[in-house]
Amino acid sequence: EAGVAQSPRYKIIEKRQSVAFWCNPISGHATLYWYQQILGQGPKLLIQFQNNGVVDDSQLPKDRFSAERLKGVDSTLKIQPAKLEDSAVYLCASSFSGGPYEQYFGPGTRLTVT
């Protein structure tokens, strides 16, 4: 069974530029999550999708971050414009559904904003 795919693996941009991350979840998984992980900390949930609908985006900085999951499969997370404090690893995860199911994570995208 293929795991969660993410691209790119690494990205370096200057502040005020824009960047987009892509995620392909495990086939059949209805729920998709985007997390931000800053070095030395646990993941912080940015947004949760159930199929193509948003369940929770309360911690998503909506003035600069946006995410979509068209057709309920792949998802894209965008940052525009980026700030220095956005430097982090962005993790995508998926689970069978929104209940107490384990989440499966992709390898992450390491973003450096200079």
Place this chain on the structure above:
Amino acid sequence: AQSVAQPEDQVNVAEGNPLTVKCTYSVSGNPYLFWYVQYPNRGLQFLLKYITGDNLVKGSYGFEAEFNKSQTSFHLKKPSALVSDSALYFCAVAGENSNYQLIWGAGTKLIIKP
């Protein structure tokens, strides 16, 4: 409010010795508890979970965890540590009253010395 505490930033264990990584939690309603492991430059991997039933849960790579309701703890254990167990370990809790979203601990770095 839900919270997870991992009181030790780092745990050092000699190879072959038993290991314990501590986790305590606070959640309203029934807790759903998870352990994940993160190897360098890789995404988070699911180890085990407690949903209900037997307080001793067995997971991947010989790890197990014991749920203790009275102490609100969910410590990760392994009878005999391997050098390859060296990694960052995260405890997470989900509550049925919060849409089963995971609240993560800050992580514990486990170092196994030969």
